[in-house]
Amino acid sequence: MIKDDLVPQQRKLVSSYTLVDRIFRRVITTGGLFSLVVLGLIGAFLLYRGFEIFSDFGFSFITGEVWNIGDPMDTSTAVLGIGAMLMGSVITSVIAILIAVPCAIAVALFIEYYSPQRLRLILTAVLDLVAAIPSVIFGIWGYAVLLPIIEDWSVPLERWLDFIPIFSVPSGIFGRSPFLAGMLLALMVIPIVTSVAREVYSQAPRDLIDASFALGGTRWGAIRNVVIPFGRSGLVGGAMLGLGRALGETVAVYLTLNLVFDINFRILGSAGGNVASLIASKFGEATEYELKALMAAGLVLFLVTLMVNFVASFIVNRSSKII
Amino acid sequence: METPNLETKEVINSNIQMEPTVMNDTTRRNADNLEVKGESGLETRGVHAWFDKHHALADVSLHFPENTVTGLIGPSGCGKSTFLRLLNRMHEFIPKAAMAGQVLFEGNDIYADDVNAIDMRRRIGMVFQKPNPFPAMNIGENVVAGLKLSKIKSANKDEVIEDCLTRAGLWNEVKDRLKSPGGSLSGGQQQRLCIARSLALKPDVLLLDEPCSALDPGSTLRVEETIVQLSESMTIVIVTHNMQQAARVSDYCAFFLSDGGPGHLVEADLTTNIFSNPKDTRTADYVQGRFG
Amino acid sequence: MTTILDAVEVPAPKRPWNKKRQTFVRSAILVGISLAVSWVLSSVTELGGVLGFYLGLAVCLPVVVLFESIRHGRNIAIDRVASSVILAMFGAVIIPWISIVATVYQKGSKAFYWGYLTTDMRVTASGDALEFGGVLHAIVGTLILVLIASIISVPLGISAAIYVVEIKGRFASTVRFFTQAMSGVPSIVAGLFIYSTICVFFGGFSAWAGALAYSILMLPTVARTSEEVLKLVPDELRAASYALGASQARTVFQVVLPTIATGLVTSAILGIARVAGETAPLLLTASYFVATSRNVNEPIASLPIYIFSSLGLGDANATTRAWGGSLVLLIVVFVLFSIARGLSARLSRK
Numbered sequence: 027m028i029k030d031d032l033v034p035q036q037r038k039l040v041s042s043y044t045l046v047d048r049i050f051r052r053v054i055t056t057g058g059l060f061s062l063v064v065l066g067l068i069g070a071f072l073l074y075r076g077f078e079i080f081s082d083f084g085f086s087f088i089t090g091e092v093w094n095i096g097d098p099m100d101t102s103t104a105v106l107g108i109g110a111m112l113m114g115s116v117i118t119s120v121i122a123i124l125i126a127v128p129c130a131i132a133v134a135l136f137i138e139y140y141s142p143q144r145l146r147l148i149l150t151a152v153l154d155l156v157a158a159i160p161s162v163i164f165g166i167w168g169y170a171v172l173l174p175i176i177e178d179w180s181v182p183l184e185r186w187l188d189f190i191p192i193f194s195v196p197s198g199i200f201g202r203s204p205f206l207a208g209m210l211l212a213l214m215v216i217p218i219v220t221s222v223a224r225e226v227y228s229q230a231p232r233d234l235i236d237a238s239f240a241l242g243g244t245r246w247g248a249i250r251n252v253v254i255p256f257g258r259s260g261l262v263g264g265a266m267l268g269l270g271r272a273l274g275e276t277v278a279v280y281l282t283l284n285l286v287f288d289i290n291f292r293i294l295g296s297a298g299g300n301v302a303s304l305i306a307s308k309f310g311e312a313t314e315y316e317l318k319a320l321m322a323a324g325l326v327l328f329l330v331t332l333m334v335n336f337v338a339s340f341i342v343n344r345s346s347k348i349i
Numbered sequence: 350m351e352t353p354n355l356e357t358k359e360v361i362n363s364n365i366q367m368e369p370t371v372m373n374d375t376t377r378r379n380a381d382n383l384e385v386k387g388e389s390g391l392e393t394r395g396v397h398a399w400f401d402k403h404h405a406l407a408d409v410s411l412h413f414p415e416n417t418v419t420g421l422i423g424p425s426g427c428g429k430s431t432f433l434r435l436l437n438r439m440h441e442f443i444p445k446a447a448m449a450g451q452v453l454f455e456g457n458d459i460y461a462d463d464v465n466a467i468d469m470r471r472r473i474g475m476v477f478q479k480p481n482p483f484p485a486m487n488i489g490e491n492v493v494a495g496l497k498l499s500k501i502k503s504a505n506k507d508e509v510i511e512d513c514l515t516r517a518g519l520w521n522e523v524k525d526r527l528k529s530p531g532g533s534l535s536g537g538q539q540q541r542l543c544i545a546r547s548l549a550l551k552p553d554v555l556l557l558d559e560p561c562s563a564l565d566p567g568s569t570l571r572v573e574e575t576i577v578q579l580s581e582s583m584t585i586v587i588v589t590h591n592m593q594q595a596a597r598v599s600d601y602c603a604f605f606l607s608d609g610g611p612g613h614l615v616e617a618d619l620t621t622n623i624f625s626n627p628k629d630t631r632t633a634d635y636v637q638g639r640f641g
Numbered sequence: 642m643t644t645i646l647d648a649v650e651v652p653a654p655k656r657p658w659n660k661k662r663q664t665f666v667r668s669a670i671l672v673g674i675s676l677a678v679s680w681v682l683s684s685v686t687e688l689g690g691v692l693g694f695y696l697g698l699a700v701c702l703p704v705v706v707l708f709e710s711i712r713h714g715r716n717i718a719i720d721r722v723a724s725s726v727i728l729a730m731f732g733a734v735i736i737p738w739i740s741i742v743a744t745v746y747q748k749g750s751k752a753f754y755w756g757y758l759t760t761d762m763r764v765t766a767s768g769d770a771l772e773f774g775g776v777l778h779a780i781v782g783t784l785i786l787v788l789i790a791s792i793i794s795v796p797l798g799i800s801a802a803i804y805v806v807e808i809k810g811r812f813a814s815t816v817r818f819f820t821q822a823m824s825g826v827p828s829i830v831a832g833l834f835i836y837s838t839i840c841v842f843f844g845g846f847s848a849w850a851g852a853l854a855y856s857i858l859m860l861p862t863v864a865r866t867s868e869e870v871l872k873l874v875p876d877e878l879r880a881a882s883y884a885l886g887a888s889q890a891r892t893v894f895q896v897v898l899p900t901i902a903t904g905l906v907t908s909a910i911l912g913i914a915r916v917a918g919e920t921a922p923l924l925l926t927a928s929y930f931v932a933t934s935r936n937v938n939e940p941i942a943s944l945p946i947y948i949f950s951s952l953g954l955g956d957a958n959a960t961t962r963a964w965g966g967s968l969v970l971l972i973v974v975f976v977l978f979s980i981a982r983g984l985s986a987r988l989s990r991k
Contacts (some may be wrong), residue, residue, distance in 0.1 A: 042887070050890035051808055059812060061820045061864070064857060068826065068834045104851035124839045132730035140727060143444060144990045151982065154737050158978050160918020162945045163967050166952060167741045170748075170960075175692055213737050233481040236542070240439060241551060242471035244720035246687025252500065255485045267825075272829025277949065306924055320593035324833040328826065335825030339818070401653045408649040438658070441715040447654030460657040504859065 046130060047195045068328060076322030079106065087322060088112065093287045093308075101315045108301055108323045113289045114204065114299035116342030119272040121208025121293060127265050131245075131254075133216065134223035150224070157217035167279035168210040169202075173282065176206045180294045195295040196336060204290065204298040207283040215268035222264030223344065226257040226338060274327065276302035301327045320334040359467065390415040390584055391436065391473070391554050396450035397611070398431050405431050408450075408584055411603055413554070418423045418585040418621065419575060420599030422592060424539060424640065427605045428612025433556050436586065437473040438466045454554070473554040476545035479563050480539035480544070482531030489527035491542055495550045509549055517545035518575040535546035537568020544575060555579065557587040573598050592636060596624055604632045649654030671709060671725075675701035691931065697771065699729035722791070735813040745967045752965025757941070763932040767959040776966050778933040779947035782848070783973075785935065786927065786943055787913050789852035790859050795909045797856075798863025799898075806871040807893055817868070824861035831857040840926060848934075848941040849947070851927025858919060859912040866911050870904030907984045919971055920945035944970040 042049065079087060085104060090107020097103045138147045140180040180200040188194035230253040279300050285307055286297035305320050305327075312320060356576055391413040398406035413419050434440040435448055438459060451458045459469050482491045492510045496503050497638045510527065512518050514520040519541040523534070534542060547555060557576070561569040566572035575587060576598055589595050595602055603617035604627075616629045627633045634640055679697025700730050706725045710718035752771055760775030793965065801820055805813045835854040840846060875896050914988040923929075928940040944966055951963035 046890050047888045050812075050888075050893070054804050054808055055799050055810055055812075058795050058804030058810070058816045061801060061816065061823045062812075064860075065819055065823055065826075067838075067859075068830065069838050073828075105834060129730055130736050132727045133734055136727050136731045140724065152738075155975060155978055155983070158914055158974050159741065159916075159946060160920070160970060160974060162918060162920045162948050163741065163745060163971060166948060166967055167801060168745055169952075171740060171744055172737070179693075211561065213734075216734055231481075233477060233479055234483060236439065236442070236477065237481045237483070237546075238498060239442065239500050239547065240437065240470060240475040241495035242467055242715055242716075243495075244467055246720040246723035247716070249723075251485075251494075257505045258909050270825045272984055274825075275827070276827070276829045281952070299398070301877075302827055302921065305829055305916075306835060306921060311927055313707060321833060321837055324830050328830045331825050331827055331830075335822055338825075339821050395652070397652060397654070406652070407651065441656070441658040449652040449655055462657070462660070465713075465717075466658065468714070468727050498716075500719070 044348065047050045065332075071319050072325035072328060074289055076318050076320075076325050079319045079322040081321060083107070087319075091287055091289055093304075095164060095313060095316055098315075103227060104315060104319075105315075106319045108304065108326065109302045110287045110289050111299045111323070112326070114283070114298040115273050115302070115330075117196060117204050117293065117298065118207045118211055118283070118290065119269055120302055122211035122215055123265055123269050125212035126219055126268055127261070128266070129166050129212070130216050130219035130223050130268075131261065133220045134227050135222055135249060135253070136160045138227045139253070141243065148269045153217050154226075157221070159214075160281070161214065164214050165278040166182045168278060168282045172210060173201065173266045176209065177201055177327060182206070182296050192291050192293055195292050197295055199296045200294055201296040202284040203284055203296050205293040207279045207298065207300075208293070210278050210282055213276060214275065215272050218271060219261075219264040221270040222267065223257060223261050226260030227253050230256045235242075247324060253323060258282060259344065263338050263340075264343075266334055266338030266341060270331050270338060273300075273334060274302055274331045275300070276306050279303045280306050280325070290333075386503070390455075391586070392453045392627060393432075393436070394451045394453065396432070396435055396452060397448060398435055399447040400443060401445040401447075404611040406435075408614045409605075409614045411614060411617055413584050413586055414561075415582060415584050417579045417583065417600040418587060418598055419601040419603060420595035421586065421588045421603050421605060422595050422623075423589075423605035423612070423635065424607075424613075425590065426612075427607035429605050430558050432605070433475075433558050433586065433588050433614070434557055436554070437470050437475050439470075439475065441466075465491055466498075466555065468562070470533055471495070471550045472552055473556065474550060474552035475556045475558065476540070476543050476560050478559040480536060480543050482534075482539050482542050483606055484530065484532045487528045487530055488523050488542060491531040492545050492549055494546055499550065513545040513548040514542075516548055516575075516579065517541045518571055519545060529582070535568065537564045537571060540564060540568070541575060544572070544579075552583060554584045554586065557585065558590050559590060562590060569594070592624075592638075602619075604629075604635060606635075649671050670879040671702065671705050673697075677756075678705070695733070699733060701897055702729055713921055728809045730761045742971070745964065746970050748961065748964035749966075749968025752961045753968075758969070759967060760829065760899075761931065761933045763847045767954040767962075768956050769958065771958055771961060774962065776944070776947060778931065778942040779966060780942045780957035780969065781933050782927075782930070782942035783944045785848055785937065785941060786852045786855055787917055789849070789937070790855035790916060791909055791913060794856035794859040794895040794912060795855070798860045798908070798912065799867045799905060801860075801864040802867035803893060805868055805917050807889070816910075820864045823857070823863070824955070826857065827921075828854075828858055828919045829925070831919035835922070846926060846928035846940040848927050850941070851923050851941065851943070852937075854922035855919065858922065862915045863908045864911040866908030867905055870901045870908065873904070873988075874900050887983070901988070902967055902985050903988045908982045910977055910981040910984070910991050914974050914981065917977070918945055918974055920949050924949070944973070 082101075083090070090105065091110040092103045092105045092107055093110075096105065097198045127236055132267055133153075136155075137146055141149060170329060179201050180195070180203065184195050184200075234252045235248045238252055242250070280303035283294045283298045283300070283303065285299040285303065287299070290297040301323050304325055307321060308316060356638065359608050373401050393409055393411050396406065396409045397404070409432055412420075420485065423429055423433065432442065436452060440446050440448060448460070452460060454469070454473065457464065459466070483494055486494060491498075491508075492513050493506055494505065496509070511520060511524075514523065519538060522538060523542075531539070531542065540563075544555075544560075561572050564572065573594065576587065579585060580600070587598065589598075599620050602620045602623040604615045605612050606615045607613070616623065616627060617633045619630070623632060627636065670859055675698050678701045679694055682697040682701075683693040702725045703722045706721045707718055710721045754772050756772075757775045758780065759777050760773075761778035762774045763778070765774030772964050801816055805811055805817050832854045834857070839850045839853060877899065878896060879892055882896045887896070923946050927943060927946070930940045930942045931947045933941075934941055948963045948966040948970065951959045952968065
C-alpha cells in the first residue's frame with residue numbers, strides 16, 4: 027500500500043469559459059429552465075385567479091355537487107362545487123383504464139410474440155399513428171358511430187346485470203353515458219399503454235424464455251411465467267400515463283357524455299361529466315365569478331394530472347433502470 | 350452418497366466398448382417406465398443447420414450411447430452449440446433457422462410431423478451456459494417449475510424437490526432455505542439448481558451447453574461430479590471449450606471443426622483415444638493445444 | 642483446400658416445424674365453427690348487429706379451441722386458448738380504429754367538392770348546400786397558429802435539450818423531469834392559463850393566445866425528441882471539435898446540431914403533429930372566426946374548432962362539413978407523422 031504522505035495532493039482543475047461560451051451557456055440555461063418557469067406560472071396564475079373561490083367555499087368546492095350561479099349580481103348566492111365532475115373524471119378514467127390495460131397487454135403481446143417480423147414494424151407504425159389521431163376526431167366518431175352501438179348494448183346489459191347497482195338505470199335513458207365516454211377514452215389511451223408495454227415486453231430476458239421452452243413449456247407458458255411478471259412495473263407506469271391522459275381529456279368526453287351535476291355511478295345511464303369538459307362547456311357564457319371558479323377547477327385538474335404523471339414517470343424510469 | 354473417484358472413471362472408460370452393453374433384461378424402458386421400441390439413445394444422421402442463408406453446420410452423424418457422457422469439443426464458432434440445440438429442437442426458435450437430416454430419439458425422428466416438440470423437450474432436457482433460475486420463484490418452486498410449465502401434476506412436490514436437489518448435489522446446501530429466492534445462490538449453486546430443475550421432468554437425455562464456463566474452479570468441479578453421477582441413469586451430451594474438462598468428465602468425445610465453411614465433425618471416439626491417439630491430425634493438433 | 646462441402650452432397654434446408662398449411666386449415670375450421678355459433682347467438686339475443694356478432698365470435702373462439710385442444714394435453718390446450726384470446730382482443734382493438742379512419746373518409750368525402758379547400762365560411766350559412774363554403778379559413782388558421790407556436794417552442798425545446806445533453810448543468814435532471822411533467826398538462830389547462838394571462842390582460846381572444854397555448858403543449862415533445870437525437874451524437878465528434886480549439890458554442894452550433902439537423906426537424910414536425918389537432922386550448926384562446934384571416938390579434942379559425950363548432954350547429958350539412966374538416970385534419974396529421982417517421986428512418990440508417 028502506498029503511504030499516505032506519498033500520495034500527492036490533487037490539483038484543482040479550473041477551466042473558465044470564454045465570453046462567447048459564457049453567453050451561450052447563460053442563454054441555453056435560460057431556455058432550459060423555461061419549462062420549470064412555465065409550470066410554476068401555470069400553477070401560480072390559476073391559484074391567483076381562483077383564490078377567491080377557495081376562500082369562499084373552502085373544501086366544499088372540491089366535494090360539493092351543486093353548480094349554481096344564483097344571482098349573477100350577487101356572488102354570495104352562488105353555490106359552486108366540482109365534486110360531481112371530479113367524481114365523473116375518476117369514473118370515466120377508471121372505466122377507460124380497466125378496459126385499456128388488458129387490451130394493451132394483449133396487443134403488446136401480439137406484436138412482440140405472436141406476429142411475424144414484417145407485421146411487427148407495420149403494427150408499431152399503426153400504433154403511433156393512432157396515438158396521433160386528434161381527440162376531436164375520436165369525439166365525433168364516438169358520437170356518431172359508437173354511441174348508437176353502446177345504446178344498443180346498454181339495453182340488454184342493463185336487463186341482465188341490473189342486480190349490480192352500477193349497471194342499473196332506473197331512468198331508462200341511455201346514450202351519452204360514462205360507459206360510452208370510458209370506452210372512447212380507452213380507445214384513445216390504448217396506444218400509449220401499449221407502446222410502453224411493448225417496449226418492456228421486448229426486453230424480457232431471453233435466457234429465461236429459453237429455459238422455459240427447454241423445460242417443455244409452451245409459448246403462453248413462457249409469456250405467463252417470464253414476460254408478464256417481468257413487465258409488471260413497466261405496465262403500471264404505462265397505465266398511469268394513460269390515466270393521466272384520460273383524466274385531462276376534454277373534447278372527446280364533452281361530445282359523448284351528458285353533463286349533469288350529480289355523482290352518477292350508474293355508468294350506463296346518461297349523466298356524468300369530467301372537470302375538463304365542465305370548463306369547456308361553462309366557459310362560453312361564464313360570469314366574472316364563474317370564470318374564477320373555472321380557474322379554480324383548472325387548478326385542481328392541473329394538480330391531479332401532475333401528480334399522476336409524476337408517479338407514472340417515476341415508475342417508468344425506475345422499471346427501465348432495472349432492465 | 351460418496352463422490353465418485355474420477356481416476357477410477359478413466360480406468361473404466363478404457364474398458365467400455367462403442368456399443369452399449371446388453372443387460373439381462375432386454376426390454377428397454379424409458380423414464381415413464383414404458384417399453385421402448387426401436388433403438389435406444391440418441392442419434393443424428395446427416396444433420397445440417399442454417400441461420401437464414403448461412404450454412405453453419407454440415408453433415409453430422411453421431412450416435413450417443415445410453416447412459417454415457419459425450420463431450421463435444423472444438424474451437425469456438427464451429428457449430429457445437431448449434432448442433433446441441435438441434436437435439437432438442439431449440440434451434441427453430443431462431444428466426445429464419447433451417448435444418449436438414451434426421452435426429453432419432455428411440456428410433457423416431459424428432460422432426461417428424463406427428464412429433465410434439467413440447468413433450469419431446471421433457472425427455473431431452475437442456476442446461477444453459479449462464480445459470481438461469483427463475484428470479485420470481487424460490488428455490489423449491491424453481492425445481493418444480495418444469496412440472497408447472499408442462500402442467501404435470503405431481504403427488505408429492507417435496508419429495509420431488511428433495512430427490513432432484515440431491516441428485517444435483519445441492520440438497521445439503523439449500524435444504525434449510527428452500528423458500529429463499531432462486532437468485533440468492535452463488536453461480537455454481539444456481540447452475541446445479543438449473544440441473545435439478547431439468548431433472549424434475551425425468552429426462553432420458555440431458556444436454557449441457559458449456560455449463561461451467563461462467564463458474565469458478567470449485568463450482569466447476571462440483572458440477573462435473575454431478576454430471577458423472579447423473580450419467581449412470583441418463584445420456585448426457587456436454588459442449589465444452591475446456592479440454593481438461595472433457596477428459597475428466599466424458600466417456601466419448603466428438604471433435605468439431607470449421608475450416609472457414611460450415612462446422613463439421615472431424616472425429617468421434619472414446620475420450621482416451623481422442624486424447625492419446627487420435628486418428629486425424631487436426632484432432633491431434635487441437636488436443637495438444639496447437640490451436641483453438 | 643478441400644472443405645467438407647466438397648465431400649458431401651448438401652441437402653436443401655428445410656423447416657419441418659413450420660406447419661403453415663396444417664395450422665391454416667385448422668384455424669380456418671375453428672373460426673368457421675365459431676362464426677356459425679356466434680351468428681346463431683346474435684340472432685337470438687339482442688346484442689346488436691355486427692358488433693354483437695364479433696362479441697359472440699370473440700367468446701366462442703376460445704371455447705371451441707379449448708374443446709379441440711383438450712385431447713392434446715392441458716398444456717397445449719391452454720396455449721391455444723391464450724393465442725385465440727389474444728387474437729380476439731387484438732381484433733377488438735383494431736376494428737374500432739379502422740372504423741374511425743374509414744368513417745372519417747366515408748363521411749368526410751361527402752363534403753368535398755372542387756372548391757372545398759379554397760373557400761371559407763364567410764358567406765355560407767350552415768344549412769346551405771354542400772357545394773358552398775369550405776375549409777380554407779381553418780387551414781390557414783391552423784397554419785398560422787402552428788407556425789407561431791413553432792417559432793416559440795422549437796428554439797426553447799432544443800435549448801432545453803442542449804442544456805440537458807451538452808451543458809449538463811446543475812439543473813439538468815430537474816429540467817428533464819419538469820419537461821416530462823409538462824407533457825402531462827391537460828390541453829384545456831394550457832388554454833385556461835393563457836386565457837387568464839394574455840386574454841384577460843390584452844382583452845379578448847386572438848391567434849397569439851392560441852399559438853402560445855399551443856407552444857406550451859408543443860415544447861415537451863420537441864424537447865424530448867431533440868434530447869434523444871442529441872444523445873445519438875457520438876462523444877468523439879465533440880472531443881474532436883474541442884481538440885481543435887473550438888468553443889462550446891461553436892461545437893454545438895457548427896458540429897453537433899448540423900449532424901442531427903434532420904432529427905431536429907423531425908422533433909419539430911412531431912411537435913406540430915401533436916398540437917395541430919388540439920381543440921380544447923383554442924376554445925379558450927383563439928376561439929373561432931368564419932373568414933380567412935391573417936390578423937393575429939383577432940380570433941382565428943382552425944381545423945379542430947371548425948369541426949367542433951360545425952358539430953354544434955346541429956343541421957345535417959354542418960355535420961357533414963364537420964366530417965369534411967375531420968378528413969382534412971386527419972390527412973394533415975398522418976402526412977406530418979409519415980414525414981417525421983421517414984426522416985427519422987433516414988437518420989437511423991446513417
